[in-house]
Amino acid sequence: MSKNHYLARFQKGWQIFILNPLGKTGIILLIVFMLMAASSFFIPLLDPMYDPMTGIDPLIKESTGPSFHHWLGTDNVGRDLFAQLMEGAKVAFIVGLASAFISIVLGTTIGMISGYAGGITDRILMRFADIIMIMPSLVVLLILASLFGQFNIWIIVFIIAIMRWPAVSRVIRSQALSLKSRPFIEASKVAGASDIRIIFRHIMPNVLPLAFLYMTFRVTSAILVEAALSFLGFGDPSQVSWGMMLQWVWKSGHMFQAPYWLIPPGICISLLTLSFYLLGRAMDEVLDPRLRKEEERK
Amino acid sequence: MIEDNTQPAPIIELSGVTKEYRTKATFFSKGYTNVMAMDNISLTLQRGEIFGLVGQSGSGKTTLGRLLLKLESPTKGIMKFNGKPINDLKGKDLKTYRSKVQMIFQDPYQSLNPHLSIAETILEPLIVNKIGDIHSRKEKVIETLDTVSLAPGKEYYDRFPHQLSGGQRQRVAIARAIVLDPEFIVADEPTSMLDATIAIQLFKLLQQIRKKYNMTFLFITHNLAAAQFLCDRIAVIHDGVIVETGPTDRVIQQPEHPYTKKLIQAQPKFNF
Amino acid sequence: MTLLQVENLSVGYKTKKGILHAVNDISFTLEQGRSLGFVGESGCGKTTIGMTLMGLLPENAVITQGAIHFNGSNLLHFKDEQWRNFRGKGISMVFQAAMNALNPVIRVDEQIMEAIEVHSPDIPKTEIYKQVKNLFNMVQISEDRLRDYPHQYSGGMKQRAIIAMALACNPKLIIADEPTTALDVIVQDQILQEIKKIKKALNTSVIFISHDIAVVADVCEDICVMYGGQIVEKGKREEVFKSPRHPYTKTLLASYLSLDSDKNIKVLEIQKPPDLITLTGGCRFADSCKHKSKNCENHTPGWVDLSPTHQAFCFEDILNKDNND
Numbered sequence: 001m002s003k004n005h006y007l008a009r010f011q012k013g014w015q016i017f018i019l020n021p022l023g024k025t026g027i028i029l030l031i032v033f034m035l036m037a038a039s040s041f042f043i044p045l046l047d048p049m050y051d052p053m054t055g056i057d058p059l060i061k062e063s064t065g066p067s068f069h070h071w072l073g074t075d076n077v078g079r080d081l082f083a084q085l086m087e088g089a090k091v092a093f094i095v096g097l098a099s100a101f102i103s104i105v106l107g108t109t110i111g112m113i114s115g116y117a118g119g120i121t122d123r124i125l126m127r128f129a130d131i132i133m134i135m136p137s138l139v140v141l142l143i144l145a146s147l148f149g150q151f152n153i154w155i156i157v158f159i160i161a162i163m164r165w166p167a168v169s170r171v172i173r174s175q176a177l178s179l180k181s182r183p184f185i186e187a188s189k190v191a192g193a194s195d196i197r198i199i200f201r202h203i204m205p206n207v208l209p210l211a212f213l214y215m216t217f218r219v220t221s222a223i224l225v226e227a228a229l230s231f232l233g234f235g236d237p238s239q240v241s242w243g244m245m246l247q248w249v250w251k252s253g254h255m256f257q258a259p260y261w262l263i264p265p266g267i268c269i270s271l272l273t274l275s276f277y278l279l280g281r282a283m284d285e286v287l288d289p290r291l292r293k294e295e296e297r298k
Numbered sequence: 299m300i301e302d303n304t305q306p307a308p309i310i311e312l313s314g315v316t317k318e319y320r321t322k323a324t325f326f327s328k329g330y331t332n333v334m335a336m337d338n339i340s341l342t343l344q345r346g347e348i349f350g351l352v353g354q355s356g357s358g359k360t361t362l363g364r365l366l367l368k369l370e371s372p373t374k375g376i377m378k379f380n381g382k383p384i385n386d387l388k389g390k391d392l393k394t395y396r397s398k399v400q401m402i403f404q405d406p407y408q409s410l411n412p413h414l415s416i417a418e419t420i421l422e423p424l425i426v427n428k429i430g431d432i433h434s435r436k437e438k439v440i441e442t443l444d445t446v447s448l449a450p451g452k453e454y455y456d457r458f459p460h461q462l463s464g465g466q467r468q469r470v471a472i473a474r475a476i477v478l479d480p481e482f483i484v485a486d487e488p489t490s491m492l493d494a495t496i497a498i499q500l501f502k503l504l505q506q507i508r509k510k511y512n513m514t515f516l517f518i519t520h521n522l523a524a525a526q527f528l529c530d531r532i533a534v535i536h537d538g539v540i541v542e543t544g545p546t547d548r549v550i551q552q553p554e555h556p557y558t559k560k561l562i563q564a565q566p567k568f569n570f
Numbered sequence: 571m572t573l574l575q576v577e578n579l580s581v582g583y584k585t586k587k588g589i590l591h592a593v594n595d596i597s598f599t600l601e602q603g604r605s606l607g608f609v610g611e612s613g614c615g616k617t618t619i620g621m622t623l624m625g626l627l628p629e630n631a632v633i634t635q636g637a638i639h640f641n642g643s644n645l646l647h648f649k650d651e652q653w654r655n656f657r658g659k660g661i662s663m664v665f666q667a668a669m670n671a672l673n674p675v676i677r678v679d680e681q682i683m684e685a686i687e688v689h690s691p692d693i694p695k696t697e698i699y700k701q702v703k704n705l706f707n708m709v710q711i712s713e714d715r716l717r718d719y720p721h722q723y724s725g726g727m728k729q730r731a732i733i734a735m736a737l738a739c740n741p742k743l744i745i746a747d748e749p750t751t752a753l754d755v756i757v758q759d760q761i762l763q764e765i766k767k768i769k770k771a772l773n774t775s776v777i778f779i780s781h782d783i784a785v786v787a788d789v790c791e792d793i794c795v796m797y798g799g800q801i802v803e804k805g806k807r808e809e810v811f812k813s814p815r816h817p818y819t820k821t822l823l824a825s826y827l828s829l830d831s832d833k834n835i836k837v838l839e840i841q842k843p844p845d846l847i848t849l850t851g852g853c854r855f856a857d858s859c860k861h862k863s864k865n866c867e868n869h870t871p872g873w874v875d876l877s878p879t880h881q882a883f884c885f886e887d888i889l890n891k892d893n894n895d
Binding site for chain 1: 396399401410412423471474
């Protein structure tokens with residue numbers, strides 16, 4: 001039965017969400033990008049020359065503008081830019097969602113433990129979080145990259161996640177702190193429930209909506225960091241991404257000659273991060289305690 | 299009180315229990331000050347009685363309940379349950395103790411987890427104490443719901459707190475407290491958030507439960523009239539000190555301590 | 571002299587499920603210098619009445635019918651500007667949450683001075699300060715506490731300061747909404763005596779809203795008992811509390827525990843409060859009433875005169891029947 005309850009809550013939330021112009025725009029943008037990412041799986045199947053990384057049009061030796069065979073044109077070695085743009089959408093989703101997910105899991109767990117346990121545990125975890133939080137993630141990534149050479153995309157995802165959990169854990173911690181003294185937690189303690197049970201059975205469902213909200217904002221920042229890193233030449237060279245496309249435009253000296261190459265990835269980065277940001281804002285409204293109270297009162 | 303030839307066995311004994319809170323040092327004042335929440339309190343509760351602890355906000359009455367449930371520890375003094383000290387209970391012993399001692403909280407809007415159904419809420423004590431199997435637990439929950447007059451229990455089983463009224467929520471909280479058949483229940487202002495017409499029904503319910511299971515209650519309240527209605531004996535607490543203890547009727551009809559007199563004097567009355 | 575006359579007032583709140591009829595067809599009058607108490611339980615609409623009189627209803631509220639005549643003008647025709655001039659001067663209000671009604675970073679005397687200055691900017695400061703001192707004397711806060719910040723006050727003192735602020739512009743009517751609910755019994759008793767004394771000294775009218783019948787009985791001369799957005803019984807306090815006639819009033823009185831309560835009292839169980847969104851035609855108390863008949867479910871009850879000043883919103887046969895047991 002509890003499934004129905006969550007379903008009902010979700011439906012109520014969804015209604016507020018979809019009525020919100022921000023949420024609606026965000027969702028539409030997101031769907032467009034999801035379709036783009038999905039298409040990246042099929043484009044190379046049409047013809048090997050449409051493989052975003054290795055497919056080279058044998059007839060083309062230099063960067064060309066849009067044509068019938070290459071809707072967005074090609075890069076300087078004859079690779080199809082449209083295929084690269086679609087592949088970039090897929091990579092952006094992987095980087096954004098994966099690193100956001102890891103940082104949310106880390107941040108939520110650490111935040112809940114820190115807030116619930118309190119005392120010395122809390123202090124150690126939060127000081128640790130502070131140290132990571134004040135480090136500028138892009139600079140750290142650049143330093144690491146210059147030390148160890150270029151990273152594989154998954155290592156980049158992981159490092160972004162590691163750099164980004166502390167802010168989440170701070171918010172979740174303060175939430176856990178206020179939940180801890182709520183009578184229903186004490187009631188459960190009085191019933192004999194263990195700390196683990198209290199954290200995962202009672203505190204987690206109450207902080208999860210907030211964690212999801214933060215996840216959307218994390219996605220935005222992860223995509224931006226990856227793009228910046230790639231543009232600066234520290235990305236994964238074996239992987240097409242929007243940042244990488246920009247890096248190639250710049251490196252091959254087409255910055256001011258090939259707007260068909262420069263502009264699409266730039267716009268895509270802006271719009272995708274915008275769509276996640278809009279989702280977050282709309283979700284914020286769903287989670288707004290005033291609105292939620294009105295729901296509960298009924 | 300229990301009429302018996304032999305001396306009734308005390309269930310709770312407190313001697314010299316003191317609780318101090320240390321205020322944190324602030325930016326402007328170094329060091330700390332001690333705030334005495336409870337000062338040298340000695341009390342004995344007899345099995346099967348409803349004992350009232352009457353005091354105004356800040357008197358330390360809630361602290362006493364929290365100490366007895368081991369949600370906090372006393373600074374000094376000895377607390378005994380069935381003759382055995384409970385000051386230093388840990389781990390398994392603490393869990394056993396907590397299965398025998400339960401609490402009903404003040405605010406029924408705060409004491410139920412909004413994400414758990416009524417059944418899940420009442421099941422929790424059974425699950426964490428590994429009592430019975432799925433079927434016997436379910437039966438027990440429905441039986442307990444019937445006991446607290448949320449009948450038929452099946453109808454309330456799958457509901458959620460926000461679908462219930464304040465009075466019904468407090469009945470769920472009572473069901474959760476009695477589902478383990480505890481020996482002793484601390485009820486901390488269980489009706490202060492509820493309307494008078496609802497409160498009196500809950501008082502009646504507590505009386506029925508006491509009769510049916512011979513449970514002992516510590517009823518914490520700011521309302522002298524409510525204590526008089528429900529309790530066999532009462533203690534009046536003021537600034538962390540118990541100023542007067544005795545059978546309810548005696549304390550109210552012949553108060554000895556000036557504070558008790560003042561309290562009785564201030565009760566709203568219908569004289570115009 | 572009639573100070574306040576409310577006629578057939580109905581107030582609703584827009585919700586997703588429809589309009590919630592919080593206050594329904596309420597009429598009462600209040601003479602200068604008298605005190606009127608509204609008593610009822612949560613959700614009965616008593617707070618909405620206070621908010622309507624102050625023009626402080628939330629945005630989703632709608633006044634569907636009625637008129638409020640105060641000292642010759644209809645408050646419901648007031649524009650925002652008029653309300654601002656009127657509040658504090660015509661009617662002022664004492665809220666329940668005294669702790670939150672004072673600004674924590676401004677000294678108490680300055681807050682009260684401000685309340686006076688807003689309405690009469692021409693009076694010199696020294697004159698205003700004299701008035702503040704007088705107010706403090708009246709609510710019995712010693713003058714050396716004038717310069718304190720609110721957090722240095724105890725709960726009772728804060729409530730006194732709030733009362734002083736409400737009195738600042740000599741209002742003709744003070745509305746007190748649960749002013750003592752958060753206070754200890756002993757402090758509550760002191761504040762209630764204070765309110766009675768001030769009322770007598772200044773000849774101010776008082777509307778007192780509370781769930782606590784003993785508190786209302788202590789302060790008010792006239793009583794309105796409310797249930798489900800309606801007044802169900804009104805009259806002089808002796809009439810309403812010594813010889814209650816409406817079944818709900820009887821239940822409310824029986825449920826109230828005092829030191830003389832009988833331990834074995836039998837109390838009617840109040841069923842679910844009435845659904846104020848989808849209203850049925852019948853009596854709203856019918857579900858909990860032991861005299862419920864078909865008539866109660868299908869017909870709206872009417873006002874039955876029990877004495878020139880005492881009325882109940884019920885059916886005559888039920889009032890007579892109920893009186894005999």
